[in-house]
Amino acid sequence: MLRLLTIEFQKLRFSRSAKVLTITYFVLICLISLIASYEFDFGQINFRIADQGIFNFPFIWHFNSWVAAWLKIFLAIVIVSMVSNEYSYKTLKQNLIDGLSKKEFLGSKVLMVLVFSIISTVFLFIVSMILGLAFSDYNEVSIIFSDMEYLFAYFIKLVGFFSFCLFLGVLVKRSAFALGFLGLWWIVEGILSLLLRLSDFKLKTSLYDSVTQFFPLESMSNLIKEPITRLGAIKSVANQIGGEEFTKDYGIHWYQIAIVLVWTALFIYWSYVLLKRRDL
Numbered sequence: 001m002l003r004l005l006t007i008e009f010q011k012l013r014f015s016r017s018a019k020v021l022t023i024t025y026f027v028l029i030c031l032i033s034l035i036a037s038y039e040f041d042f043g044q045i046n047f048r049i050a051d052q053g054i055f056n057f058p059f060i061w062h063f064n065s066w067v068a069a070w071l072k073i074f075l076a077i078v079i080v081s082m083v084s085n086e087y088s089y090k091t092l093k094q095n096l097i098d099g100l101s102k103k104e105f106l107g108s109k110v111l112m113v114l115v116f117s118i119i120s121t122v123f124l125f126i127v128s129m130i131l132g133l134a135f136s137d138y139n140e141v142s143i144i145f146s147d148m149e150y151l152f153a154y155f156i157k158l159v160g161f162f163s164f165c166l167f168l169g170v171l172v173k174r175s176a177f178a179l180g181f182l183g184l185w186w187i188v189e190g191i192l193s194l195l196l197r198l199s200d201f202k203l204k205t206s207l208y209d210s211v212t213q214f215f216p217l218e219s220m221s222n223l224i225k226e227p228i229t230r231l232g233a234i235k236s237v238a239n240q241i242g243g244e245e246f247t248k249d250y251g252i253h254w255y256q257i258a259i260v261l262v263w264t265a266l267f268i269y270w271s272y273v274l275l276k277r278r279d280l
Contacts, residue, residue, distance in 0.1 A: 004108035005115065007100075011082070011091070018078045025074035025120075029127055032067055055135035058147035062227040062250065064128045065154040068120070069224055072158055075116050076165045080178045083109060083169025102275045109166055110268055117158040121151055153223040153252045160220050160260040160267075167267040170274050189215045219259045225250050 012018050054063050086092035086105075095105060132144065168178040192215070196208040212218045229248060 001111065004104060005111055007095075008082075008108050008112045011085075012078075015081070015085070017081060021074045021078050025071055026123060028071050028074075029068050029120075029124060032064055032127065032131070053137065055131050057132045057136045057138050057144045059227065059230065060128050060132045060136065061147045061150040062224070062230070064124060064131070065150040066224045066227050068124050069154060069157055072120075072161055075120065075158075076161060076182075077175070077179065079109075079113065079116070079162050079165040080169045080182075081175045082112065083166060084173060084175035084178060087173045103272065106170075106268070106272050106275055109271075110163075113159060113162040113166060116162060117155050120158055121155040124154065125151055149252050150224060153257070156257055156260055157220050157223045160216075160264045163264045163267040164216060167271045170271045186217055189217050193218065213256070214259060216263050219256065219263060222256050223252060223260060 053059060086095075092105065096102065129144075133139065136144075138144075165178070165182065168181055169175070172178040172181055189212075193208065193212050196211055200206060200208050213222055225248070227250065230250060
């Protein structure tokens with residue numbers, strides 16, 4: 001395991017684009033605090049997010065995990081490029097000649113996916129803890145360490161998404177086309193979701209939630225639902241406009257995690273099948 005990680009880190013060490021994208025990702029996570037200065041305007045209601053308690057424990061775990069998850073595309077590009085460069089620079093073929101098996105090659109990539117996900121989760125924990133201790137109105141230990149499941153969901157979400165990117169890199173072999181395929185898949189899921197919504201509306205069915213939860217990208221998105229509507233000001237506006245109390249399930253359920261883990265296993269398995277069958 002250590003040998004495989006050493007090989008991968010050696011490759012990343014000489015990749016300038018990987019360094020830039022990785023640093024950009026972690027810098028942007030650090031800049032989450034800048035969101036606090038943004039001011040929203042809803043008609044006669046003006047408010048800054050900072051005044052709504054976004055850095056309060058335990059809400060900060062939900063909010064920061066959701067925001068940081070949007071930035072995962074930077075590391076996704078690194079994952080895709082890491083695989084595509086193996087084909088472009090013939091390093092995959094050379095590694096196989098040097099005695100590395102296809103299973104070990106894929107294993108090294110999976111290890112990098114796990115390492116990126118672990119480091120990202122730990123980094124997010126540190127940044128969130130610092131912001132929370134500095135700005136939260138609640139500093140009791142029991143409150144600080146509640147709702148930590150959002151960090152776990154963030155980790156699972158990264159592993160699933162990066163495994164998908166790994167599969168696309170192996171499937172397409174070129175980073176630009178792999179990322180284009182990722183965008184195309186996102187559009188396809190969006191169209192299918194729209195059709196299911198229209199079907200529910202016309203036929204009075206409930207297919208949307210039942211079916212879309214099994215889509216790869218949608219299942220990952222469901223792990224951490226948007227937290228904005230949990231804010232008091234947003235609820236107040238919703239009540240004023242709709243006249244009814246706004247309710248939504250923000251919880252993380254075991255079956256949602258299970259669906260993403262199944263997709264993760266499938267992506268890794270399919271990547272191995274492709275590598276095994278190809279004449280490299």
